[in-house]
Amino acid sequence: MTDEPKQDENAPQPETDETLSPSDEQAQSPLDEALDPDSVEATHEDTEDALQELMASNYIQYASYVIKERAIPDVNDGLKPVQRRILHALHGMDDGRFHKVANVIGQTMQYHPHGDASIGSALVVLANKDYFIDKQGNFGNIYTGDQASAARYIECRLSPLAREVLFNPEITDFVDSYDGRKQEPVTLPAKVPSLLMMGADGIAVGMTTRVLPHNFCELLEAQIAILRNQPFTLYPDFLTGGTMDVGEYDDGRGKVLLRARIEKTSDKTLVIREIPATTTTESLMNSIEEAAKKGKIKVASINDYTAERVEIEITLPRGVYAKEALQQLYAYTNCEVSVNSNLVVIHENRPVIMAVSEVLRHNTQKLMDDLRRELELLLGKLQDRFHDRTLAQIFIENRIYKRIEECETYKLVLAEVRRGLEKFRHLLRRDITDEDIERLLQLQIRRISRFDINKNREELENILKGIAETESHLAHLKRFTINYIKALLKKYGESYPRRTEITDLETIDVRSVALQNIKVGHDRVGQFVGTDVRNSNKGEAPLVCSEFDRLVVLRGNGSFQVIPIPDKLYVGPSKFLLKADKEQVYSMIYREKKKGRYYAKRFRIDRYIMERDYTTIPKGCVVEAFYTNYGVVTRCEYKPNKRLKADHADVDFDTVEIRSTGARGFKIADHPVKSFTQLKRGVPEPPNGDDNASGDPPENDDGLPPGDSDGDGGDVPATPTATPTQTPPEADTPPVSDEEEDARSCDPGSDPTTTEPVSPPEPEKKSSDKQTGATARKRKTSNKKKAAPRKQSRAKASATPKPEPVPPPATPKREPGKKQRKPAGTKKPAPANAGSSRNSKAREWAERTAKAAGAKSAPATDNASPKQEQTTPLPKPVPAPLRTLIDEETPFFLE
Template sequence: MTGLRNLYENNFLDFASYVIKERAIPDAADGLKPVQRRILWSLLEMDDGRFNKVANVIGHAMRYHPHGDQSIGAALVALANRSYFIERQGNFGNILTGDEASAPRYIECRLTPLARDVLFNNDVTSFEQSYDGRNREPLLFPAKIPVLLLLGAEGIAVGMSTKILPHNFNEVLRAQISALRNQEFTLYPDFQQGGAMDVSAYEDGSGRIKCRARIERRENKKVVITQIPFGTTTESIISSIENAARKGRLKISSIDDFTTDSAEIEITVARGVSADETIQRLYASTDCEVVHTSNMMVIMDGTPVEVTVSDLVRYSAESLKKILRAELQLELKGLGDRLHWMTLEQIFVENRLYKLIEECPTLEEVREAVFSGLEPFLKDYDKEVTREDVDRLLALKIRRISKFDIEAHRREIGEIKSAMRLARKRLKHLTDYAVEVLEGFIENYGKDHHRLTSIEEFSDIDKREVAIANLKLGWEQETGFIGTSVKGDKSWNVSELDRILYFLEDGTYRVIPMQEKYMITGRVLWCGPCDREKVYACVYRNRKTKIAYVKRFPTGGYILDREYRFVPEASEIMVFMEDCNAVLDYWFQRVKRMKTRKGETSLHDISVKGVKAKGVQLCGKKIISTLKVVQHQELPEEEEPAEEENTPEESASSEAKESRSIEEITAEAEVLRNRMSSILKKFEGDTPDLFGEE
């Protein structure tokens, strides 16, 4: 068993490392996964300026990639559809509709000029043996730009994953220029599908990006989706719209797809529903709004690391300087070798040193004669003349010597010296040269890569607010069942996104998802749809001290199906109700020398606190014997009954009442006061006065 465990651990580690480095995670140096690198290398080897059948490219790439033609074909199509490095001919599918590409034997491709400019230079490329040892393939391409940020990447490996969003060509290269100049920069993704995005929760490659479709109103009852979010297709959006309509979240009459080279999904709004309301519900309930989370895991210097966008740009800027330095050094060496040869050739021909070899019988004597002839002309020459140089001079053909153009030769030497001076200058000012190279890329290729996705700040859409209340929530008080399939004593119009809230007599409450049928155990004080902002009122007293407290509170935030308390334990609920314009009338338990036995409190005089707040004492330390809620409901102004015009008789009576003198009114009031006084004296002693003083 121990041997099996060791075998498993070692093999699994090898497998994990292989998947991470050779399959799923891209390398930061050239931004490519191995399959992409092998496809581009195959295209370079096959490149003759003409298009190649994709089937042939796949077959050629299989010499380097031992994982089947399907994975190579899918990777090639995806890479070609990004339009940076592979030029397409034929049907490569449609990223808007999700249609697949034609069979590889029917479509063709070749490298783009951009790929040749920024990816390849065999002189500064390290090579390794292919998997079977028959071929050599590049370890990494000497990429001059942050390819990974242009293409984006997504992959799942053992214990890690990566998701890098694509960015705009011009913006990435300008950011690379800023990095070379040690300036600040900010980069945001850009998507081929267009649309709009909110980057308020995104920062330097981490966080979330909210993407929305672009929706236009046409006529009164039609809305048209003209751009779709990244990661969706018109097919997936239509499917999500139909699903939302079936569930009652959306009311539409019809939906038609007219997508070709650009997205166009036409939706006819149902009768009685506005276009603006439909647009809000499309964002809330369908794939017209999606969220993407970025997780930038890359292979950097042979190790998987998590990086930011800024890290990748700066890494690419430093890599560019290294690549340019290596290229310039190789260029200088090549120019120096060429200048050395042309100088020797000029001396050999102009001074007719070839005549020195006419009398030399052996090859060694010929070489010595040439060495001797060159020596006077090379006193101040800093480069050594080798035997190979002499052999090359001796190999010059008579025709070359006879047709030798001294002036053209001197001009060419001058051009070489100028090129060497320029190369040395660029080496000395490497950063400026790197900026110049990137600006050249922008000038040559940037016009084809404008930003397609606009950056906006979205207003939050509460899905519950825009949801259609197409369900009936019922509560059967006798059995305690509540749900959308229950027909009970009370009912509410709700949507499937609403939550159910109920309060129990034991001082607890709970919020549960909308359900067809749910049984509430315990005596219910209140139940119904949950509203976090809704205020409830409660009067309770401590079972030991009998002191009463009153509180007003909303439920606020919650976790579904978790039990919460709204009053302390060992409390007795006296009153619980929805917040309203009510007055609490209460009578105190009789004690000696009590002057007042009755009090009242308006609920609106009590401040709204959190659900965990204890509340305020209702009447100090006095003990309440009786509590009564008096409702005071005022009619809204628009509901006040209109005054009717008086009839002539009523008008006369009204004028008569209004014309009474003050003396008459005073006399009438005195009569009423005396009558009331006699009634009170009659019953005094027979019945305790609840409102009197002791």
């Protein structure tokens, strides 16, 4: 026990320098130290650096291994490592007989460490190339895509071509296998361009390769051309055949277009005889079925009769014919495929991109090098044989072997033999070595006793001939190489004919062959368009489109919008629904609301952004008429006005200049128009220079349009001009009945004065007051049932001088500014048959007027055949094709 008082634990303790506050202790705890932002950032940086080092050291090694040892072929022998090891194993097993594929796979696994599955599939692919492996059994079908049988059921061996061109251990470099137990070749000394012969496909880390196969004979012929410094071209050749367009091949840097070979056996049946590469009959039929499901092509049935050759029969349904179905098969199915070429190979232990010609030149140079090495080896062997045979002959003929009987040691034996051969050194091609003497000492007594000097001399002579021949081949190596290639062509060329036909394939536009199987409705009341919309007008058919079409929604104010085909879309108040076509020409008449002027314009919708509003007319205008056909002629009927010179004007849109969508049109009227009548409906396609493209029958016997009997196309003004219709004065007009007048008043197009295009007469300086008054009195006394065009024509005739009558079939051209006057005494007598057709009356009137005037013109040609006179008039007015427009400068009112 001690006398020190007990201290209270709860009592406050004095702070010292060594005492730490609780906050300091917490700040220095291991957890807070780990959560320090600076330390965390430093840890992340260290981890990132470690990962970068790991990727740089490991992943790059992995990528290099995949590129060099798995996926990319070598340019020297054209083989991937697995293919090279298979052939090397087969060469070691080769005894001329077939071997089980399972056994070959097992032998190859001594060199290839990636399992039997990869070896088996690679062997089947290599055997189906039909170059280096002879196969026996079911190795699959390249046409149908069927798999090969199990490896224990099929057999293979090296082909004669492989034995001849692939192997020569004396010029082959070997390395240890993956486990060090075996030796495998770095590359095989291939004497044919096997890379381009067989082709290759591979996917590595960061790169892919696709080498298209080429024809064996064409490759060897191209090698001969290279050796002779001649130009050459190479194109692919596929085992499946078909047709091919090589326009974009670009020496292996581009692509080729492949098509199936389809035979048309009847209008309702197509038979596929050959298929494009990269496809099978199964995938081809699936693509046809998919296209049929999507409505791109109509097919009744598909039957596959493929065995050793492709035969796929396609039956077409009702309404579909072989010619159009053939184009749709190429456009929408795998009957046409595009195959790209990307020639990546291993060259000098690195992946490089090369062209076909570069690869072939490299293979040709390598062939010459290999042949040189073989010739040099052969020359060395021949010289060694000559040396050995000569030494043996000297050793036996001169009985040098007897000089060694008394030699006590082996060194003395060697020295004595060498001393005996020295005097014959001039007969040898090289110095004598100890190995040569040892071979002489190993000769058997039987051989010495039976030595045939004459036979030995014959052998020496043959060896000398061989040496001379080999030296000649080395001196003329290029010629020797060409002869070697020709020998291969002669021996194996017939086995490898070209299968794919090279041709220029016409590009098929999928839009042009697309089925018009989409119906688009236009609800003007609900203001919707789409495939789920019905037309508001029951008698109006829906707009039929294809999947590639776009729609143009045109509104009454001239604005339009181009949209894709919707299911149901609100478009607002729209007046017209059209298919967008950049080549289509649209015709339009629009009116200014304030001034009341009318304009005509033609335009194309060839530039647009989808779903954006555009305008075709100025602001404050409204569309009055819109046409999509070519060759349209529209009549503008003016509202009644006594001061008008003409009560209508005809607009031929073919003469209107085509402008941009935002350009202003040509003015055609300054005053109100009562109605627009379509005189000629035109045709949906461009006329291509045919004046009769609108569908109206020609009235001339020679097939030319009315008013164009000379075939010059008629009088077409360079700029729009005004041509109101014109008739003779009332006094010279043949009488007509009241019934005929009533019929004419109901049918404006029945007026005979409107059947011929007449250029406007040049008015005189001024019309006299008396003439104007007489015209007014005649209008008052005329029949009330007469039609407005008749009144207009008579009033105009009284106000203007009479033109010189011309036969209707050929209207002569008027010279601008020249007045036309009729000679005196040309009053027309009334015809006897007042009820005949208007063409007959006009013709008789013209003939009698010409006779009375004494005009020296050719007799009038009938403007209508007898059959035309007896035909029933058309329900709608079909006048002659008018080619004029009203010009802005033409006066509309009388002075």
